Amino acid sequence: MSITVSATLAVNEALALRRHQGLPVLPMGFGEAGLPVHPVMRDALSTGGDQNGYGPVAGLRELREAAAGYWQRRDLPTDPDLVVAGPGSKPLLYALLLALGGDIAVAAPSWVSYAAQTQLAGSRPLFVPTPPAQGGVPDPELLVQAVTEARAAGRDVRAVITTSPDNPTGTVASRGTVRRLAQVARELDLVVISDEIYRDLVHAPTTVVHSPAEFAPERTVVTTGLSKNLALGGWRIGVVRLPHSELGRRLRADLLGIASEIWSSPSGPVQRAAAYAFGEPPEIVELVDRSRRLHGIVARAVAERFRAAGVTVVAPQAAFYLYPDFEAWRERLAAEHGVHTGPQLARMLLERYGMGALAAAEFGESADALRMRVATSLLYGETEEQRSGALEADDPTALPWIRAHLDRLSEVLDDVYRPERAVLGAAAG
Amino acid sequence: MSITVSATLAVNEALALRRHQGLPVLPMGFGEAGLPVHPVMRDALSTGGDQNGYGPVAGLRELREAAAGYWQRRDLPTDPDLVVAGPGSKPLLYALLLALGGDIAVAAPSWVSYAAQTQLAGSRPLFVPTPPAQGGVPDPELLVQAVTEARAAGRDVRAVITTSPDNPTGTVASRGTVRRLAQVARELDLVVISDEIYRDLVHAPTTVVHSPAEFAPERTVVTTGLSKNLALGGWRIGVVRLPHSELGRRLRADLLGIASEIWSSPSGPVQRAAAYAFGEPPEIVELVDRSRRLHGIVARAVAERFRAAGVTVVAPQAAFYLYPDFEAWRERLAAEHGVHTGPQLARMLLERYGMGALAAAEFGESADALRMRVATSLLYGETEEQRSGALEADDPTALPWIRAHLDRLSEVLDDVYRPERAVLGAAAG
Known part of the structure; x- marks a missing residue:
C-alpha cells in the first residue's frame, strides 16, 4: 500500500x-500546541517510570477512571470500563474505523487524517460541506442527502465524524447544529465519532461546546487526549469514550482486539502521567x-x-x-x-x-x-x-x-x- | 472488523x-520480561520529559543513530536514515505488512501476532513448519514448496517472517538454516522480515545468532526493541532497520506514510531513553x-x-x-x-x-x-x-x-x- x-x-x-x-x-x-511541559507533568512522568509491564490493553484503571471523571465534569457520565486509552487519539480513531468498517462521512473541510485513515482502513470518505462559520460538523441536511445518495449507489456508509472545536477552521458548531446532526445520525443509523481534542481550548469562557453524545448518547463515540490542551502531542496519549449501549460494548471488544494486535497498550509512564492530568488538579x-x-x-x-x-x-x-x-x-x-x-x-x-x-x-x-x-x-x-x-x-x-x-x-x-x-x-x- | x-x-x-x-x-x-526498570533508564526517561513536540515521524535522529550503532556492533552496517522508530516493534510490523500487501509466509509455530496482523492488514498467513529444534524459521525447502503451490493457486505471497531467537520455542536457528532461508527468499523474490527482539538474550555467550540480513541484505528488514532485553515492554518502543536498497527506500516512504496516519511518532521521552539504551553504556x-x-x-x-x-x-x-x-x-x-x-x-x-x-x-x-x-x-x-x-x-x-x-x-x-x-x-x- x-x-x-x-x-x-x-x-x-x-x-x-x-x-x-x-x-x-x-x-x-x-498544529502543534507549541508550549512547554508543565513541571508537574514532568514529575508525574518520572514517577511512572517503573511502569514497565504491558498492563491492560484498554489502559490502566487509574487512567480510565480519571478520564471518566474528566467527562463526568463535562456532563457526560462515563463508565471507566467503556474508556479505552491508546498511544494518541489518532491510533484510537484508526482502530475505530477498522472496527466499524464501511464508508465514513466527514466534514469538508476536516482534519487531514480522517480521510487518509479511512482509506488506510480500506474504506472511502464521503465529504459533506459544513454550515457557514461552523466547521467540523457536516451540514445535517446535506448529510442526509449525501448518505441517501451514496447508499442508493450501493455504498455502505456506517459512521460520521465530527470535530468541535474544529481543526482547520478554529470555530465551534452551535448547539442547534450539533443537535440536528445527532438526530439525523440516528435517523440514518450512523455511528457518530466526535473528536473533541480541542474541547478545553475555547477562547471565551462563555462559548459552550456541545457534543453529539448529549443528543445521541447511544451511538456517539468521543475521543480526546492531552496533545492540544496540555501541549503534550509528542508524549502520545489519547482516550476514547464508548457509548453506554450494546453498540458501545461491541465496539469495545473489537477495539481491544485491534489494539492488542497493533499497539498492545499505550506507554506505561505516559499513562500514569495522563491519569494525573485527567484528574484536573488546580x-x-x-x-x-x-x-x-x-x-x-x-x-x-x-x-x-x-x-x-x-x-x-x-x-x-x-x-x-x-x-x-x-x-x-x-x-x-x-x-x-x-x-x-x-x-x-x-x-x-x-x-x-x-x-x-x-x-x-x-x-x-x-x-x-x-x-x-x-x-x-x-x-x-x-x-x-x-x-x-x-x-x-x-x-x-x-x-x-x-x-x-x-x-x-x-x-x-x-x-x-x-x-x-x-x-x-x-x-x- | x-x-x-x-x-x-x-x-x-x-x-x-x-x-x-x-x-x-x-x-x-x-511473555513479559518480568524484571525491574534499571535506574539509569528511569533517569533517561525523566530527562526526556521535555520532549513534547511530535518530532519526525521516523523518530528522533539521536535514537536512529544509536540504533544504527547497535546494529553496527552486530556486524550489520546501518544507515540511520533507513531506521524508523515506532511505539513498539509490533506497530512497526503491522505497518510493514500494510506497506507490503499480499500474503505472508510465517513459521508454524510462530508468535501469535504475525498471523493476526496479517489478517488485520487484509492478507492471509501461509504457515510453514520449522526444522526440528530450530524454531522461528520456516524450513527452507518446505517454504519453496508452500510458496510455489500457493502461487500456482493464485495467491500473491510477498514476504516471509523469521524469528531468531524464537518465541514460542526458545531456540535459535542454525547458520545453515538462516543462510538457506535467505537464499530461497531471494530465489522466490520474497521480502524477509527478521524479528530479532530476543537477539541479546541467548543464554550461552557461545551461541551465535545469525540474521537473514547477513545473507540477503538487499531484501531483509530487521526489527527489534527494548521490550525483552531491558524488560521495558510497557514503555513501548521499537525500531526497524530497512535494507540498503531500492526496496528499502520504497518501504521507508510507505512505512512513514502509514506511520504518520496511524501513530504520528513514538512517545518523545521514551525515544530519548531508548537512544541512551541503544548506545549500550556499560x-x-x-x-x-x-x-x-x-x-x-x-x-x-x-x-x-x-x-x-x-x-x-x-x-x-x-x-x-x-x-x-x-x-x-x-x-x-x-x-x-x-x-x-x-x-x-x-x-x-x-x-x-x-x-x-x-x-x-x-x-x-x-x-x-x-x-x-x-x-x-x-x-x-x-x-x-x-x-x-x-x-x-x-x-x-x-x-x-x-x-x-x-x-x-x-x-x-x-x-x-x-x-x-x-x-x-x-x-x-
Whole structure:
C-alpha cells in the first residue's frame, strides 16, 4: 500500500529543514500546541517510570477512571470500563474505523487524517460541506442527502465524524447544529465519532461546546487526549469514550482486539502521567486557562493581519487555527504569480517566503479553493523561555518575537498582493 | 472488523483476575520480561520529559543513530536514515505488512501476532513448519514448496517472517538454516522480515545468532526493541532497520506514510531513553548479561521439571520460553480428563490450577497438537524486590519464591498425570 506522509507532518519537516539551512520561516503549517511541559507533568512522568509491564490493553484503571471523571465534569457520565486509552487519539480513531468498517462521512473541510485513515482502513470518505462559520460538523441536511445518495449507489456508509472545536477552521458548531446532526445520525443509523481534542481550548469562557453524545448518547463515540490542551502531542496519549449501549460494548471488544494486535497498550509512564492530568488538579486547570487565553489573543491578532491585507477570515473561537480565504485575490494571484489553486498558493508561500500553510485541498476541499489553514501556535517562540514568556505575558503580541512573526506575516501578504513593490525581493537582493 | 484480543494479552488478563480473587496462579502464559526498570533508564526517561513536540515521524535522529550503532556492533552496517522508530516493534510490523500487501509466509509455530496482523492488514498467513529444534524459521525447502503451490493457486505471497531467537520455542536457528532461508527468499523474490527482539538474550555467550540480513541484505528488514532485553515492554518502543536498497527506500516512504496516519511518532521521552539504551553504556550491557543468565538458569530448571514429569521439551537456548510437548500423555489426558486438544489442555491448566500456558494452536499449529508455550520470566517474583533479588542471586532457583513456583509446577504436572492420587484436590478439600 502506498500512502504519503500526513500533510501536516510533512510541512513540519519541510520547515525544520529550511530552518536548519538558516532560511527564514513563518511556521504556521503544523498544529502543534507549541508550549512547554508543565513541571508537574514532568514529575508525574518520572514517577511512572517503573511502569514497565504491558498492563491492560484498554489502559490502566487509574487512567480510565480519571478520564471518566474528566467527562463526568463535562456532563457526560462515563463508565471507566467503556474508556479505552491508546498511544494518541489518532491510533484510537484508526482502530475505530477498522472496527466499524464501511464508508465514513466527514466534514469538508476536516482534519487531514480522517480521510487518509479511512482509506488506510480500506474504506472511502464521503465529504459533506459544513454550515457557514461552523466547521467540523457536516451540514445535517446535506448529510442526509449525501448518505441517501451514496447508499442508493450501493455504498455502505456506517459512521460520521465530527470535530468541535474544529481543526482547520478554529470555530465551534452551535448547539442547534450539533443537535440536528445527532438526530439525523440516528435517523440514518450512523455511528457518530466526535473528536473533541480541542474541547478545553475555547477562547471565551462563555462559548459552550456541545457534543453529539448529549443528543445521541447511544451511538456517539468521543475521543480526546492531552496533545492540544496540555501541549503534550509528542508524549502520545489519547482516550476514547464508548457509548453506554450494546453498540458501545461491541465496539469495545473489537477495539481491544485491534489494539492488542497493533499497539498492545499505550506507554506505561505516559499513562500514569495522563491519569494525573485527567484528574484536573488546580495547576493543570490554570495552565489550560492560560493556554487558551494565549491561543485566543494570538489567533485574533493573526486574523486581524489577514483582514488588514484584504483576505477574508472567519473569527476564531477556539484552538489555534484560522482558515483564511484568498478568493478576493484570485485574479491578482493568477496574473502576478500564475497561482490558480490552493496547493499552488501553499507552495509559493512555502518556497518563496518559508511560510508554512496547508491548502484547503488537504482538508478535503477542491484544489480550486483558495482557502488555507494556518496554525498560530508555533508563533509563540522557538525556545522554552520564549514560550513560557508568551504564556505569562499580559499582552503576548507585544513580545518582540511574536510581534516579529506578525509583522513578517503582514510583509509576506503585502508582497504577495503587490509584487511590483518587491519589498522582500529587494531586501533579499 | 471483529478480532479477538491477542491470546498472550488475554491470558495475562485472566491470570490478573484470578490473582485479584485470591486464587493461586502459576504465571507462565505471558511473555513479559518480568524484571525491574534499571535506574539509569528511569533517569533517561525523566530527562526526556521535555520532549513534547511530535518530532519526525521516523523518530528522533539521536535514537536512529544509536540504533544504527547497535546494529553496527552486530556486524550489520546501518544507515540511520533507513531506521524508523515506532511505539513498539509490533506497530512497526503491522505497518510493514500494510506497506507490503499480499500474503505472508510465517513459521508454524510462530508468535501469535504475525498471523493476526496479517489478517488485520487484509492478507492471509501461509504457515510453514520449522526444522526440528530450530524454531522461528520456516524450513527452507518446505517454504519453496508452500510458496510455489500457493502461487500456482493464485495467491500473491510477498514476504516471509523469521524469528531468531524464537518465541514460542526458545531456540535459535542454525547458520545453515538462516543462510538457506535467505537464499530461497531471494530465489522466490520474497521480502524477509527478521524479528530479532530476543537477539541479546541467548543464554550461552557461545551461541551465535545469525540474521537473514547477513545473507540477503538487499531484501531483509530487521526489527527489534527494548521490550525483552531491558524488560521495558510497557514503555513501548521499537525500531526497524530497512535494507540498503531500492526496496528499502520504497518501504521507508510507505512505512512513514502509514506511520504518520496511524501513530504520528513514538512517545518523545521514551525515544530519548531508548537512544541512551541503544548506545549500550556499560551498565546496560551488564544488565542484559545478568538478565540472560537468569533467563537461562530458570528456563533450564523449568525444562528439567517438565522432563522429570515425563513431558518432552527441547533444550532452551535463548529468551524465556519453552515449548513442551505432552504427546506422550495423549491417552492418559483423554482417559482421565477428557482432554483431546491443546486448547482443552490449556483451559484445564488455567481453570483447575491457575497455570497460564498457551496451546500450540495459538501459534498456528493444529488444535490436535498437545504442545504448549510456557513463559518462564514471570516466575521471578511479584515485587520489584523479588525480581531484583532474582537478577542478583548466584542461584535464583534457590530463592524461596522461585523454588515454590518450580515445586508447584511439578505438583500440577504430577496431579494431571496421576489424578487418582488427587494430591491437590485433597489439599483443596
